[in-house]
Amino acid sequence: MPGSTSHSPAKAKIAVRDLTMAYGSFVVMRDLNFEVAEKDIFVIMGGSGCGKSTLLRHLIGLREPAKGSILFEGEDFTATPAAERGRFIRRMGVMYQSGALWSSLTLAENIAMPLEEHTQLPPGTIRELVSYKLALVGLSGYEEYYPAQISGGMNKRAGIARAMALDPDILFLDEPGAGLDPLSSRRLDDLILRLRDSLGSTIVIVTHELASIFAIANHSIFLDTATRAQGATGNPADLRDHSENPAVRLFLHRGEETEAPAPIRS
Amino acid sequence: MIAERMRHNLQVSATSTMMKIVPHWSWRLVSRDYPAIMCFMTAPEATPPRALWLRDGGRVLLDLSGEWRRGGTEPVIEGEAGDRLPEAYVTDGLGTFDSTLPAFLLAMIRRMEAAEPPLEGLPPNLHGLMELALAVPEEIEARGEPEESTPIKVLGAASMNVWAGVRSINEFTGQSMLSLGRFMAGRARFRPRDFWMIVEDCGAKALPIVSLISFLIGLILAFVGNVQLANFGASLYVADLVGIAMVREMGVVMTAIIMSGRTGAAFAAHLGSMKANQEIDALRTFGFDPFDFLVLPRMLALVLMMPLLTVYSNIIGILGGMLVGAAVGIPPILYWNETLSIVTLENAFLGVFKSVFFGIVIAMCGCLQGMHAGNSSAAVGLATTRAVVASISAIIVLDSAFAAIFTILDI
Numbered sequence: 001m002p003g004s005t006s007h008s009p010a011k012a013k014i015a016v017r018d019l020t021m022a023y024g025s026f027v028v029m030r031d032l033n034f035e036v037a038e039k040d041i042f043v044i045m046g047g048s049g050c051g052k053s054t055l056l057r058h059l060i061g062l063r064e065p066a067k068g069s070i071l072f073e074g075e076d077f078t079a080t081p082a083a084e085r086g087r088f089i090r091r092m093g094v095m096y097q098s099g100a101l102w103s104s105l106t107l108a109e110n111i112a113m114p115l116e117e118h119t120q121l122p123p124g125t126i127r128e129l130v131s132y133k134l135a136l137v138g139l140s141g142y143e144e145y146y147p148a149q150i151s152g153g154m155n156k157r158a159g160i161a162r163a164m165a166l167d168p169d170i171l172f173l174d175e176p177g178a179g180l181d182p183l184s185s186r187r188l189d190d191l192i193l194r195l196r197d198s199l200g201s202t203i204v205i206v207t208h209e210l211a212s213i214f215a216i217a218n219h220s221i222f223l224d225t226a227t228r229a230q231g232a233t234g235n236p237a238d239l240r241d242h243s244e245n246p247a248v249r250l251f252l253h254r255g256e257e258t259e260a261p262a263p264i265r266s
Numbered sequence: 267m268i269a270e271r272m273r274h275n276l277q278v279s280a281t282s283t284m285m286k287i288v289p290h291w292s293w294r295l296v297s298r299d300y301p302a303i304m305c306f307m308t309a310p311e312a313t314p315p316r317a318l319w320l321r322d323g324g325r326v327l328l329d330l331s332g333e334w335r336r337g338g339t340e341p342v343i344e345g346e347a348g349d350r351l352p353e354a355y356v357t358d359g360l361g362t363f364d365s366t367l368p369a370f371l372l373a374m375i376r377r378m379e380a381a382e383p384p385l386e387g388l389p390p391n392l393h394g395l396m397e398l399a400l401a402v403p404e405e406i407e408a409r410g411e412p413e414e415s416t417p418i419k420v421l422g423a424a425s426m427n428v429w430a431g432v433r434s435i436n437e438f439t440g441q442s443m444l445s446l447g448r449f450m451a452g453r454a455r456f457r458p459r460d461f462w463m464i465v466e467d468c469g470a471k472a473l474p475i476v477s478l479i480s481f482l483i484g485l486i487l488a489f490v491g492n493v494q495l496a497n498f499g500a501s502l503y504v505a506d507l508v509g510i511a512m513v514r515e516m517g518v519v520m521t522a523i524i525m526s527g528r529t530g531a532a533f534a535a536h537l538g539s540m541k542a543n544q545e546i547d548a549l550r551t552f553g554f555d556p557f558d559f560l561v562l563p564r565m566l567a568l569v570l571m572m573p574l575l576t577v578y579s580n581i582i583g584i585l586g587g588m589l590v591g592a593a594v595g596i597p598p599i600l601y602w603n604e605t606l607s608i609v610t611l612e613n614a615f616l617g618v619f620k621s622v623f624f625g626i627v628i629a630m631c632g633c634l635q636g637m638h639a640g641n642s643s644a645a646v647g648l649a650t651t652r653a654v655v656a657s658i659s660a661i662i663v664l665d666s667a668f669a670a671i672f673t674i675l676d677i
Contacts, residue, residue, distance in 0.1 A: 062547055086553050094551045100544035104460070114552040117455070
């Protein structure tokens with residue numbers, strides 16, 4: 001994997017500033033600060049229930065921050081009134097945990113719906129686009145299947161295809177590998193890497209699957225359940241070997257205690 | 267007696283502690299030195315579970331023996347240890363055991379609130395289980411600390427819930443109206459196919475059940491009415507009774523109740539599972555308004571179908587009455603003419619008028635509960651129940667209000 005890319009604010013696709021997330025009076029995470037650079041595969045990791053998915057919901061505008069702000073290409077996304085957020089949201093693609101395909105529609109209709117809504121393309125072109133997107137994720141020939149008729153792994157891949165329907169600049173994937181067998185999970189990782197390389201999109205992934213993290217991520221944030229704050233940011237492999245935060249090392253070593261790190265290479 | 271027993275126990279303990287989970291007959295073979303032939307011939311008799319407190323110098327020991335199995339007899343506890351935990355265990359007489367034994371020990375240790383109780387003398391597998399059970403739990407993944415509840419807090423939380431409920435209903439009504447406004451202005455978007463499927467589902471597909479219920483209601487009204495009216499020799503007025511009752515009240519109310527259970531519940535379950543599956547989030551992400559997309563077509567479909575179903579129900583109910591009339595000697599032609607003379611257009615219109623409101627109420631209750639369902643399958647069930655209860659209650663309350671208004675207006 002490439003080492004961590006440089007993160008100058010000018011190139012940051014997403015910049016999170018002092019973000020505090022809360023459900024009512026219950027603070028999930030406080031004072032998060034990180035940036036996602038263009039063409040990064042950025043992983044949000046942390047233990048179960050630490051607020052990874054909540055952070056994702058903030059990034060895609062489904063929840064309001066209790067404090068702080070989120071900048072999308074330098075523009076304050078959270079300060080924009082909800083009605084005007086469409087222009088940001090239209091450039092994001094989201095795959096939810098289990099795919100969240102609309103269950104009353106076929107795969108083709110699922111992917112066609114955003115296109116019909118947001119473009120003026122003729123039906124023939126939409127059909128071509130739909131079968132191209134499905135082919136990208138390896139689901140050619142499944143156009144007329146309903147989500148309930150295909151496996152969980154296929155649902156996730158179809159979810160990615162739908163997330164890419166409007167050619168987003170940035171893809172958000174919520175636990176793409178969860179509940180998949182090792183081979184499907186691996187195939188999904190390969191798919192994600194190839195999509196990044198060939199489409200040039202920025203990808204933000206919520207996951208706690210270590211194998212996936214080391215295989216695909218070049219930048220990451222670790223959310224620490226114990227302190228309710230960010231544990232570290234950086235390249236996952238670097239964090240594993242050189243992080244000064246024992247919680248981060250423990251997580252990335254699957255619970256094995258490790259020695260205090262050697263100084264981080266410059 | 268006890269001392270003797272202990273001596274015996276201590277002698278055999280070295281050989282027997284290894285053998286606890288092997289079948290009953292074989293440990294007996296080893297530890298008690300019974301002739302082998304005996305072991306194969308006698309079925310293992312279940313020795314009752316027993317816990318015996320022993321004293322060995324200053325130490326307190328607990329002797330566990332017998333078969334500790336679910337469905338066996340209650341354990342017999344003998345001797346007294348006061349408030350002390352055993353410093354060691356004697357387990358030579360211990361047969362096979364399942365979870366009942368570790369559960370018994372754990373409960374005893376918990377009662378004493380000992381931090382690190384001694385587990386000496388337990389067979390290795392039981393020792394391991396007890397260590398696991400006594401391990402300090404890791405930090406519980408936080409969802410906030412559980413708060414102690416006092417009656418005041420419970421009352422406060424209940425009132426806050428009621429207030430939150432009222433607010434969410436108002437918010438939902440407002441959003442529905444805005445959505446309706448967008449529809450009128452031609453700006454609301456939903457898939458026409460979805461709309462027609464909902465129309466089919468809450469219209470044509472509801473006909474069989476509406477037919478059955480309405481027909482039987484007409485029948486029942488006629489039967490009950492006839493028993494009373496026949497006393498006055500006024501059987502013919504059964505037609506008036508059934509006609510008025512059906513078109514003003516029973517037709518529309520029964521249809522609304524059927525639709526609450528059938529369609530309102532379906533709406534709540536469908537939207538609730540869509541929410542649990544994050545499909546509603548996905549709609550938002552792609553810039554679809556979930557109200558326009560999900561609530562509006564359902565409301566429109568019910569508003570369109572309820573009056574039609576009500577008219578249908580009225581006719582079927584009157585036919586049911588006519589059947590009873592024929593059975594008690596009122597010719598159908600006579601019955602029909604009598605019905606026509608009493609059921610005016612105004613009367614018939616009242617029921618249909620109410621059905622529009624009932625349709626809105628059913629759609630709103632179903633969709634509200636569905637959209638506000640929690641994120642689990644149990645929450646979907648709860649939402650469905652709430653939707654049905656809420657819409658049936660609302661229908662009856664609304665109907666009473668209509669009855670009062672119509673009485674005052676003298677219609």
